[in-house]
Amino acid sequence: MSGSSIVWRRRRSAAAGVWREFRGNRGGLVGLVVLGAVVVLALLVPLLTDEAGLDVTRVDAPLWAPPSAEHWLGTDNTGRDVLLLTWWGTRVSLVVGLAATVLSVGIGSLIGVLAAHFGGWASATLLRVTDFFLVLPSLVLAIALSTVLPRGLGTIVLAIGVTSWPSTALLVRAQTLTIEGRPFIERARALGGGHRHVIGRHVLPAVLPLVFVNTTLTVASAIVAESTLSFLGLGDPTRVSWGSMLHTATVQGAVSKGAWWFLLPPGLGVVVVVLAFTSCGRALETVLDPRLRGER
Amino acid sequence: MVTVRARRWSLAAVVGVLGAVVAPAATTPVAAAQPVGQQGVTLRVALTRQVDSLNPFLSITQVGTEVGRLMYDFLTAYDPKDQRPVEGLANGWTTSDDDLTWTFTVPEGKKWSDGEEITAEDVAFTYNLMLTNEVARTANGNFVANFESVTAPDPRTLVVRTKTPQATMLALDVPIVPEHVWAGVTDVENHANDQAPVVGSGPFLLAEHRPNEFIKLTANPNYWRGAPKISELHFVSYKNLDAAVQALGKGEVDLINRLGPAQYDSLRDADDIGLNKGRGSRFNELVFNSGAATSTGEPIGDGHPALQDVRVRQALAKAVDVDTIVERVNGGYAEPGTGLMPPSNARFHFTPARPRTFDLDAANADLDAAGYARGADGIRVGPDGRALNLRLVGHANRAYDEQAAEFLKRSFADVGVGVDVQLVDDNQLNDTSTSGAFDLLFSSWGTNPDPDFILSLHTCARRPNAAGTGGTTDTFFCDETYDRLYAQQATEVDQDARAEIVKEMQQRFYDQVPAVILGYDNVLEAYREDRFASFQVQPDPGGSIMEQNGVWGYYGATPTDAATAPRGTSTGLVVAVVAGVVIVLAGGAWLIGRRRRATAEDRE
Numbered sequence: 001m002s003g004s005s006i007v008w009r010r011r012r013s014a015a016a017g018v019w020r021e022f023r024g025n026r027g028g029l030v031g032l033v034v035l036g037a038v039v040v041l042a043l044l045v046p047l048l049t050d051e052a053g054l055d056v057t058r059v060d061a062p063l064w065a066p067p068s069a070e071h072w073l074g075t076d077n078t079g080r081d082v083l084l085l086t087w088w089g090t091r092v093s094l095v096v097g098l099a100a101t102v103l104s105v106g107i108g109s110l111i112g113v114l115a116a117h118f119g120g121w122a123s124a125t126l127l128r129v130t131d132f133f134l135v136l137p138s139l140v141l142a143i144a145l146s147t148v149l150p151r152g153l154g155t156i157v158l159a160i161g162v163t164s165w166p167s168t169a170l171l172v173r174a175q176t177l178t179i180e181g182r183p184f185i186e187r188a189r190a191l192g193g194g195h196r197h198v199i200g201r202h203v204l205p206a207v208l209p210l211v212f213v214n215t216t217l218t219v220a221s222a223i224v225a226e227s228t229l230s231f232l233g234l235g236d237p238t239r240v241s242w243g244s245m246l247h248t249a250t251v252q253g254a255v256s257k258g259a260w261w262f263l264l265p266p267g268l269g270v271v272v273v274v275l276a277f278t279s280c281g282r283a284l285e286t287v288l289d290p291r292l293r294g295e296r
Numbered sequence: 297m298v299t300v301r302a303r304r305w306s307l308a309a310v311v312g313v314l315g316a317v318v319a320p321a322a323t324t325p326v327a328a329a330q331p332v333g334q335q336g337v338t339l340r341v342a343l344t345r346q347v348d349s350l351n352p353f354l355s356i357t358q359v360g361t362e363v364g365r366l367m368y369d370f371l372t373a374y375d376p377k378d379q380r381p382v383e384g385l386a387n388g389w390t391t392s393d394d395d396l397t398w399t400f401t402v403p404e405g406k407k408w409s410d411g412e413e414i415t416a417e418d419v420a421f422t423y424n425l426m427l428t429n430e431v432a433r434t435a436n437g438n439f440v441a442n443f444e445s446v447t448a449p450d451p452r453t454l455v456v457r458t459k460t461p462q463a464t465m466l467a468l469d470v471p472i473v474p475e476h477v478w479a480g481v482t483d484v485e486n487h488a489n490d491q492a493p494v495v496g497s498g499p500f501l502l503a504e505h506r507p508n509e510f511i512k513l514t515a516n517p518n519y520w521r522g523a524p525k526i527s528e529l530h531f532v533s534y535k536n537l538d539a540a541v542q543a544l545g546k547g548e549v550d551l552i553n554r555l556g557p558a559q560y561d562s563l564r565d566a567d568d569i570g571l572n573k574g575r576g577s578r579f580n581e582l583v584f585n586s587g588a589a590t591s592t593g594e595p596i597g598d599g600h601p602a603l604q605d606v607r608v609r610q611a612l613a614k615a616v617d618v619d620t621i622v623e624r625v626n627g628g629y630a631e632p633g634t635g636l637m638p639p640s641n642a643r644f645h646f647t648p649a650r651p652r653t654f655d656l657d658a659a660n661a662d663l664d665a666a667g668y669a670r671g672a673d674g675i676r677v678g679p680d681g682r683a684l685n686l687r688l689v690g691h692a693n694r695a696y697d698e699q700a701a702e703f704l705k706r707s708f709a710d711v712g713v714g715v716d717v718q719l720v721d722d723n724q725l726n727d728t729s730t731s732g733a734f735d736l737l738f739s740s741w742g743t744n745p746d747p748d749f750i751l752s753l754h755t756c757a758r759r760p761n762a763a764g765t766g767g768t769t770d771t772f773f774c775d776e777t778y779d780r781l782y783a784q785q786a787t788e789v790d791q792d793a794r795a796e797i798v799k800e801m802q803q804r805f806y807d808q809v810p811a812v813i814l815g816y817d818n819v820l821e822a823y824r825e826d827r828f829a830s831f832q833v834q835p836d837p838g839g840s841i842m843e844q845n846g847v848w849g850y851y852g853a854t855p856t857d858a859a860t861a862p863r864g865t866s867t868g869l870v871v872a873v874v875a876g877v878v879i880v881l882a883g884g885a886w887l888i889g890r891r892r893r894a895t896a897e898d899r900e
Contacts, residue, residue: 056624056699057617057706063627064558077558078624078699151718233692237717238705251695253558256541 021287028283034276042090053084054240067261074261076245077252085240086265092241093273096156097223103161104222105215108168113207115169116176117199127173130166138163142225146234156235160225168214172207179206209288216281220274227270242266337855338528339828341842342540342552343511346533346722350505351489352471353425353432356768357722358742358843359531361435363511366529366847367496368471369520371400371419371454376834376848379745381466385414385497386454395461395789396444400454406520408474410495415451421475423456430761431485434768436470438752442786460787463794467746469845472497499524499851508533524851536693541822544569550827551853553842555820556695557627563822570825574833574840575640576817578742579633580696581770582616582704583811584609588732588772591759597732600686602668602678609809611662615707617654622815625699629820633813635802636750637743640816640835643795644747646802659711668712676712685714686735689728692719697738700814704736730760732772739770739811744845747798748786754810755779773810819843827859 022028052058061079065071073082115126142159149155179185180203188198229235230243233251237244245266249255254262348357352364373384386400406414423446426432433440440446444457456465477495481487490505499521500513511531515524532549534540541559543549545566555563563569585599586609602608622630631639635646668676668684676684688704690697697719705715715736720728728734743750752758756774781801788794805811819840823831832852833839841849 055706056702057620063624077695078702151716233719237698237719238702238715248698250538251536251693251698253538253541253556253562253695255538257558257562259558 018284018287022283025283025286027279028286031276031279031283034272035280038090038273038276039094041087042094045087045091049084049087051088053081054088056080064257064259064262066259073265074259076248076262077254082245082262082265085245086242086269088240089242089245089266090269090273092153092239093223093226093243093269096153096160096226096241097219097273099157100160100164100222100226101215101219103157104165104218105168105211107161108165108214109172109207109211111165112169112172113176113199113203116173116180117195117203126169130169133163134166134170136163139225139228142229143232143234146229151234152236153239156226156229159229160222164218164221164225168211168218171214172211175207175210176203179203209284213281213285213288216277216284220277220281223270223274223277227266242269337526337827337859338530339526339551339850339853340530340532340549341850342543342549343531343533344535344537344540344554346508347511348723348726349488350494350502350511351484351487352435352473353484354434356435362843363502363513363531364471365498366500366513366850367494367498367502368473369497370470371468371472372466374467374745374834374845376832376839376844376846376852377836379835379845385419385472389466391465396458398456398458398465400456402452402454404452406497407518408476408495408497409493409501409516409518410474411518412474412476412495413451414472414474414497416448416454417451418475419454419472420446420448421479422470422472425473425478425484426470429484436749438749438758439464439468439470441757460783461789463786463788463791464746464748467744467748469744469749499847500529503528521851524853526850526853526855529850537695544822544824547824547827550824551821551831551841552823553819553821553840554817555822557629557820560629560820560822561627568824568826570823570828572819572821572823572831572833572841573629574819574821574838575631575638576819576840577638577640577744577845578740578819578843579636579638579816580700580738580740580814581633581811582700582814583729583734583737583739583771584612584809585732585735585737586771586773586808586810589759589774590762591757592762593774594762596760597734599732600684600735601680601682602684603686603735605666606808607662607666608668608684610807611659611666611711612708612713613652613809613812614655614659614662615711615713616704616812616814617707618812618814619654621700621703625696625703626815626817629818630815631818633815635799635806635813636754637747637798637802638816640838641743641745641747643791644798646799646806648803648806652806656707656710663711663713670712674712675714683714684712685716688715688717688736688738689725689734690717690719690738691725692721694719694738696740696817700738741770742843751782751785751798751801754805755782771810773805773808775804775808775810778804778808825856827856828853829856830854 056078059079061071061075061081063075063077063079065075067074071081071083073086076082076085111126111130115123141163145159145162146155149158185198185202188202193201226235226241227243227246230241231247233247235241235244246263249259249262343359345359346357347359347363349355349360350363352368355361355364370384371386372381374380375382385402385406387403388401390399391397400416402414402416402419404413408414423440423443426437426440427443427446442458442460442462444459447455449455474495474497490502492503494502496502496516499516499519501516503512503514505511510533513529515527517523534543537554537556537559540549540552541555541563544552560571563571584603585597587595587604588597588599589595618632622628622632634648634651637644637646639645663676667679671677671683678684688701690701701717701719705717708715729737729739741750741753753768753770754773756779758769759772759774760769778801781797781804785794785797785801788797821841823841831841831854832848833841834844834846834848
């Protein structure tokens with residue numbers, strides 16, 4: 001039996017243990033189920049519905065119709081079905097949320113690990129950069145970025161990604177420092193392990209669980225950030241997302257009109273998905289960090 | 297120790313609660329009850345758009361020119377009923393037989409707000425300033441472009457000589473400024489003109505201007521038609537229409553316009569809210585960048601070259617579904633667009649002999665024929681290899697632009713033209729349009745009863761100078777035929793013959809498509825019925841309160857008896873405030889007394 005297969009078996013059993021623990025956490029499980037359902041729905045929407053329903057030039061339903069048997073959540077200011085809009089909006093919100101999180105956590109982990117591992121002036125420089133981004137009001141920076149750059153999903157992803165990484169960086173740096181202080185790292189170094197070996201084989205695997213938890217929690221805030229930017233009219237104005245639906249509802253006078261059916265669904269969509277991500281993240285955090293495990 | 301802390305909390309709570317009760321009650325009536333003028337009623341108008349400048353020579357935005365009108369009278373005015381020219385600063389006029397010399401009489405007794413007499417010299421000064429200073433021609437240069445000379449042989453007589461007969465001599469929409477003030481202004485371009493007191497001649501005078509917050513005007517007691525029935529006029533800025541509608545519902549503002557269809561419908565059943573729907577004189581248009589250039593023909597901006605091809609513009613115009621946009625974006629509260637003059641202006645309104653219909657197949661065929669074949673991704677590619685991806689620039693937070701953009705994007709996609717919608721704020725949009733950095737642009741203009749100004753916006757001469765200033769072109773349109781007709785109509789004094797030329801110009805505009813007129817919005821306005829009994833609409837009936845060709849709406853605002861009556865609430869308020877203060881003091885004294893006693897007990 002080779003050394004790596006032992007490692008893999010140990011990892012598999014650890015993962016199984018994590019899953020066992022996670023299953024025991026009811027909130028986390030509910031969150032996971034809801035998330036799964038949302039993701040499946042978002043993936044299936046092109047198969048189950050007709051995208052033409054989003055095209056303002058091809059709908060002929062009455063404008064501002066309240067919920068009815070035909071339109072379960074009513075219609076918007078152009079006669080489009082709000083249920084359909086909300087459903088399609090899931091895709092943009094999820095995609096932007098996930099992509100922005102990958103970007104943010106990627107930058108954060110890289111800088112965190114590098115800063116902790118190399119120390120010295122490299123660490124000082126990276127930490128000053130992190131501090132700089134940390135003290136910038138991220139919403140203002142994101143607004144500025146999405147005003148300057150061409151409109152589109154990519155810009156929103158970039159704007160959220162580059163403004164939300166500093167907290168991940170600090171978290172990862174702290175974790176890396178504690179890991180690098182342990183004897184097995186010293187041993188690996190003594191045996192001739194270079195930077196690449198130490199980071200790749202020892203530091204990263206040990207930091208990854210934390211990064212993973214952090215990712216789940218960052219997705220939630222990225223989705224909120226996406227909705228915020230779209231609500232402020234900075235997103236792609238012709239692409240349906242929850243934020244842009246709320247924006248349209250506000251601009252078109254849904255509040256004066258009392259068209260609650262146009263305002264509530266996207267808002268509730270954000271709440272549900274963010275809540276699901278957060279409860280998953282919290283549950284994972286509890287599982288992976290024994291100190292958080294209370295008496296049950 | 298614990299008890300003392302609890303008492304401190306209770307004291308804070310008492311003060312806090314009282315503050316919360318008294319504070320909101322205190323703010324509203326104080327703002328409304330500044331007793332200036334006769335009855336002391338303030339008309340508060342909600343603004344949802346930005347002001348470019350209060351300098352009457354520079355302002356081209358709707359709000360800026362409207363405030364300019366309120367502060368400075370013109371030489372002549374338009375009747376509220378039928379818009380015919382009536383007395384402004386001048387009360388009489390004659391023309392020479394060759395129609396080249398106009399003599400206006402500026403009567404005695406009209407005064408500037410600082411008490412100085414208004415004379416023909418002030419008028420001559422204003423026109424001459426515009427003739428000699430390019431910057432002073434920015435906003436209204438078209439009116440004086442044809443002037444040979446302007447003189448005031450005596451304080452009561454103004455003589456204007458024109459190079460050729462000019463049709464707009466009784467429709468000179470130029471605010472007349474006082475010579476004794478403006479003679480000292482050396483730098484017109486940077487004169488903000490917003491520091492009170494601003495000497496004016498109109499029914500209202502500027503009191504205070506805070507950009508993007510409010511513009512406060514007070515009634516001019518010396519106004520020659522008589523002082524207005526209200527004492528103050530406030531324009532209060534709101535970030536969006538919904539906020540303004542809520543403010544109207546709560547009574548924070550009295551008058552609001554440019555309502556969206558949804559908002560207008562939602563106010564139908566509201567208490568104390570009066571509605572006014574009029575045929576509008578504004579149009580919305582989709583501008584094509586048909587080749588932005590300066591007045592010397594130097595190309596500027598970065599417009600898509602394909603739009604300089606008239607066949608492309610004509611084909612794209614066929615892909616604009618004007619009727620559906622009126623039906624679904626305007627909620628039916630508009631009339632479909634044809635030419636530059638609205639249908640409410642029957643004399644000059646233009647109906648094409650062969651109307652363009654919405655026809656995607658024809659648009660596709662025309663684009664194919666013009667040599668713009670579809671590329672692999674379905675987007676057409678021009679002979680120069682550039683894909684037909686166009687930027688469409690509109691106003692952020694303007695419901696019309698957002699929604700119409702969606703329609704255009706979809707329709708244009710069907711003819712193989714990609715549209716990237718960019719919604720930006722008003723000032724940025726102005727910069728974008730004057731620098732020609734757009735392909736497609738939403739624009740919207742108000743029209744005067746006289747067509748000259750709106751027609752002039754599309755002449756070569758109105759394009760900006762090399763520095764990007766000094767012109768207010770709308771479309772950068774520069775067409776020989778159009779310019780020739782423009783010159784012709786300007787000298788045609790027979791209004792019927794002139795109307796024919798004006799229609800011919802609109803036909804040319806329609807065929808060359810520097811822009812597609814999308815529709816003429818109905819005017820949707822709402823006001824507080826409990827505070828204002830009536831407003832003078834223009835034209836009457838069926839006109840608007842705000843955005844008139846005059847000041848009648850604000851000047852003729854008549855408060856209700858309830859609004860003018862001394863407020864019972866203010867006495868009640870004084871009692872409430874005094875009572876509140878007494879309770880707070882008494883409560884505080886009692887609590888302090890208790891606390892002293894408590895500490896004394898603790899000491900024992």
